[in-house]
Amino acid sequence: MIDKFRAKFVEESLDNVQDLEESLLLLENDRADKEIIERIFRAMHSLKGGGAMFGFTDLSEFTHHLETVFDWVRNGKLAISDDLISLTFEAIDQIKHYLSVGDLEDEDEKKQANALTNKVKRFVSNPSEHDEVELTENVQSVEEEEDGSKSYFIKFVPHTDILRNGTNPLFLLDDLHDLGTAHVIYNDTKAPLYDAFDPVSCYVSWIIILNTEEAINEIQDVFIFVEDECDLEITEVFEGNILEQKDFQDLLESCKESGETISSEILKNVQPATAKEEPKEANKKKGVQLKETKISSIRVASNKIDELVNLVSELVTIQAQLNLYAEKDGQPGIIALSENIQKLTRQLRDNAFEISLIPLQNDLMRFQRLVRDLSKELNKEIDFIIEGGDIELDKNIIEHLTDPLLHMIRNCIDHGIEMPDERITKGKSPKGTIIFRAYYEGASVIIKVIDDGKGIDPNFILKKAISKGLVTEDVELTRKEIFDLVFMSGFSTRENVSDLSGRGVGMDVVKRKIGAIRGEVSIDSEVDKGTTITLELPLTLSIIDGLLVEVAKKQYVIPISSIEKLYPLPEADRNKIFNEVISLGEEQFPVIDLQKVFKTPSTNEKQHIVQVKYENKKIGLIVDDVIGEYQTVVKPLGKLLKSQEIISGASIMGDGSISMVIDTNRLIHNNWIQKLNK
Amino acid sequence: MGKTVLIVDDSESIREVVNFTLENEGYDVLVGIDGEDALQFLDGRHIDIIITDLHMPNLDGLGLIRKVREIETYKHIPILFLTTESQASKKMEAKQAGATGWIIKPFVPAKLLSAISRVLR
Numbered sequence: 144m145i146d147k148f149r150a151k152f153v154e155e156s157l158d159n160v161q162d163l164e165e166s167l168l169l170l171e172n173d174r175a176d177k178e179i180i181e182r183i184f185r186a187m188h189s190l191k192g193g194g195a196m197f198g199f200t201d202l203s204e205f206t207h208h209l210e211t212v213f214d215w216v217r218n219g220k221l222a223i224s225d226d227l228i229s230l231t232f233e234a235i236d237q238i239k240h241y242l243s244v245g246d247l248e249d250e251d252e253k254k255q256a257n258a259l260t261n262k263v264k265r266f267v268s269n270p271s272e273h274d275e276v277e278l279t280e281n282v283q284s285v286e287e288e289e290d291g292s293k294s295y296f297i298k299f300v301p302h303t304d305i306l307r308n309g310t311n312p313l314f315l316l317d318d319l320h321d322l323g324t325a326h327v328i329y330n331d332t333k334a335p336l337y338d339a340f341d342p343v344s345c346y347v348s349w350i351i352i353l354n355t356e357e358a359i360n361e362i363q364d365v366f367i368f369v370e371d372e373c374d375l376e377i378t379e380v381f382e383g384n385i386l387e388q389k390d391f392q393d394l395l396e397s398c399k400e401s402g403e404t405i406s407s408e409i410l411k412n413v414q415p416a417t418a419k420e421e422p423k424e425a426n427k428k429k430g431v432q433l434k435e436t437k438i439s440s441i442r443v444a445s446n447k448i449d450e451l452v453n454l455v456s457e458l459v460t461i462q463a464q465l466n467l468y469a470e471k472d473g474q475p476g477i478i479a480l481s482e483n484i485q486k487l488t489r490q491l492r493d494n495a496f497e498i499s500l501i502p503l504q505n506d507l508m509r510f511q512r513l514v515r516d517l518s519k520e521l522n523k524e525i526d527f528i529i530e531g532g533d534i535e536l537d538k539n540i541i542e543h544l545t546d547p548l549l550h551m552i553r554n555c556i557d558h559g560i561e562m563p564d565e566r567i568t569k570g571k572s573p574k575g576t577i578i579f580r581a582y583y584e585g586a587s588v589i590i591k592v593i594d595d596g597k598g599i600d601p602n603f604i605l606k607k608a609i610s611k612g613l614v615t616e617d618v619e620l621t622r623k624e625i626f627d628l629v630f631m632s633g634f635s636t637r638e639n640v641s642d643l644s645g646r647g648v649g650m651d652v653v654k655r656k657i658g659a660i661r662g663e664v665s666i667d668s669e670v671d672k673g674t675t676i677t678l679e680l681p682l683t684l685s686i687i688d689g690l691l692v693e694v695a696k697k698q699y700v701i702p703i704s705s706i707e708k709l710y711p712l713p714e715a716d717r718n719k720i721f722n723e724v725i726s727l728g729e730e731q732f733p734v735i736d737l738q739k740v741f742k743t744p745s746t747n748e749k750q751h752i753v754q755v756k757y758e759n760k761k762i763g764l765i766v767d768d769v770i771g772e773y774q775t776v777v778k779p780l781g782k783l784l785k786s787q788e789i790i791s792g793a794s795i796m797g798d799g800s801i802s803m804v805i806d807t808n809r810l811i812h813n814n815w816i817q818k819l820n821k
Numbered sequence: 822m823g824k825t826v827l828i829v830d831d832s833e834s835i836r837e838v839v840n841f842t843l844e845n846e847g848y849d850v851l852v853g854i855d856g857e858d859a860l861q862f863l864d865g866r867h868i869d870i871i872i873t874d875l876h877m878p879n880l881d882g883l884g885l886i887r888k889v890r891e892i893e894t895y896k897h898i899p900i901l902f903l904t905t906e907s908q909a910s911k912k913m914e915a916k917q918a919g920a921t922g923w924i925i926k927p928f929v930p931a932k933l934l935s936a937i938s939r940v941l942r
Contacts, residue, residue: 193834321925
């Protein structure tokens with residue numbers, strides 16, 4: 144049971160963490176915004192409370208210190224500094240770590256966490272000096288704080304009827320134990336003999352000797368709601384921990400033997416070894432609570448949505464069958480019925496797909512964070528502007544989009560934007576700008592990452608490509624074609640891969656990853672003006688606009704997005720295929736015979752060529768017949784067919800038959816490799 | 822007949838745990854996500870006890886108590902705080918605002934139930 148709640152807590156906390164990051168970024172720009180500070184405080188408070196509740200003890204403890212810092216901030220006791228913001232970002236990462244692993248077990252991690260906790264603590268321990276303290280990095284010294292504890296004598300005598308209204312005095316003792324260490328002595332001498340014993344009366348009283356660092360009113364607080372139902376004495380008897388004093392232990396022994404009850408007077412005679420003062424700060428102001436937007440959405444597990452989309456797809460398929468049947472049957476009643484159901488099914492389908500879309504927003508936080516951290520590290524000044532963060536995409540697409548986008552933005556910061564003084568000499572503002580712009584265009588979403596950095600020189604790209612042997616020297620390319628060279632594997636304009644970007648990942652990987660979600664990447668740039676990278680993405684992965692073709696009496700779907708042109712292939716032209724290259728009019732391009740690919744007996748029915756894009760080339764696929772455009776729901780192939788690469792999924796046709804969706808990139812790639820191996 | 826408890830907390834996981842604990846004991850549970858949200862339940866229906874968090878957006882726990890105490894029907898209804906906050910000053914403030922009791926998170930179910938039955942009799 145608790146596992147379920149735990150999972151919920153983690154999910155909820157990740158939202159809180161995101162809210163924290165968002166607020167912190169806002170706070171960096173407007174350090175006086177009370178409302179944001181309040182939001183940060185509240186998020187920390189929730190993390191702390193929930194953490195303790197659901198077994199994330201380390202998290203709870205860590206956030207507690209952080210919360211204290213921000214309590215100071217919101218009470219105006221501590222100003223927000225760059226140090227504080229950076230540290231808080233670091234702390235957020237630590238919180239994320241706690242949420243993913245729970246309590247720490249690894250010793251090194253513990254050490255790191257301790258060091259961070261101490262850094263956090265320093266902000267409130269001695270705010271004026273924390274800069275100097277930074278120099279003496281000594282975990283031990285900060286950890287072992289001065290013993291500012293005191294010992295108290297508490298005599299708690301509940302009235303006999305205290306149990307009648309549901310109070311359990313033992314819980315109060317628990318609360319005392321939470322404050323520090325306690326020695327508890329109970330007294331049941333008031334209990335009557337069995338005959339007179341009333342089971343709902345309380346005959347017990349307690350003496351508690353408590354050692355705590357908390358102030359006396361913390362102890363009074365424990366009893367705050369039972370004050371009227373008991374006799375209570377709380378007296379401070381000792382500076383420091385009386386429980387450890389030999390005198391005290393002797394006293395306990397002697398009292399036990401003589402039957403004498405311990406009183407505060409006796410305890411005050413215990414000789415203190417040392418006495419120390421600890422200044423206590425108390426009385427924190429009540430914070431300002433401000434308006435926040437109301438929750439207008441509910442949380443649903445993503446597998447439920449997948450299930451819904453799945454069911455709707457089934458329904459769409461069955462509906463198509465019903466349609467076919469109704470048409471054949473010809474009864475007017477059933478035709479009307481089928482049409483109505485079709486209408487509803489379509490609406491249902493559109494609705495279900497809309498539900499599975501999530502806004503880009505969630506990812507943007509990470510990008511903002513990246514820009515912030517990286518620009519600091521590189522000493523560059525960068526404004527990161529987001530437009531269209533509310534654009535929604537299929538969650539499966541978003542999942543695959545994060546890494547390529549991170550890479551692209553990292554590139555912009557690392558290679559695109561120049562150092563401030565370099566920018567000034569170029570007559571630009573010292574502060575660079577990266578614009579992240581997302582918008583709808585038809586059934587696609589366009590994402591542009593635009594920087595105003597140094598840009599890329601197309602001639603440089605061309606030279607590079609030639610030197611790497613990617614193109615020949617005499618080739619004539621358009622501007623767009625030149626920029627497309629950047630996406631070819633084996634191309635990297637940077638000689639020394641820097642620490643930050645690179646890491647062996649080039650734009651070709653970005654291209655491939657975007658390709659995997661049926662998206663397109665293009666790049667455009669002007670020297671000293673900046674670079675724009677454009678992504679064109681489908682709205683959803685599960686619906687695809689395809690071209691239905693036939694090969695050896697079987698139907699296949701080729702995604703429209705990858706198709707360039709269709710050519711008829713009359714018999715007369717077939718002999719123009721030589722060495723798997725065809726010349727049609729002016730054009731010459733390689734072709735792949737799908738009959739061969741699918742290893743079907745060769746027939747003479749090859750009538751069409753579907754020309755598709757592959758990297759910056761065009762390649763023809765020879766098919767028997769082209770049936771037409773077809774919008775269809777793609778279903779993944781089962782486990783057994785997983786090793787299968789050239790088919791990306793299957794689609795159920797109206798008549799119940801299955802057609803395979805061809806992954807043209809894979810198909811061409813594999814074909815190529817095979818040929819090379821021969 | 823089961824007693825009706827109104828839970829107010831901005832954390833969904835806490836709401837669920839409290840809800841689970843109470844429903845298991847046969848209480849009828851109403852749930853509010855913050856002070857303002859909770860006020861909608863105070864429309865004259867019968868509520869036996871309110872358990873509320875302290876720090877919440879829109880209307881916090883103290884604000885909620887003050888509002889509740891202004892409504893004739895609910896003037897004398899017991900209200901317990903369920904919160905991580907353990908500052909004395911806060912507790913006093915809560916008592917003055919009209920809180921009946923205080924439970925500190927993390928709580929064990931038995932403690933929560935005991936606190937509730939104590940004020941409900």
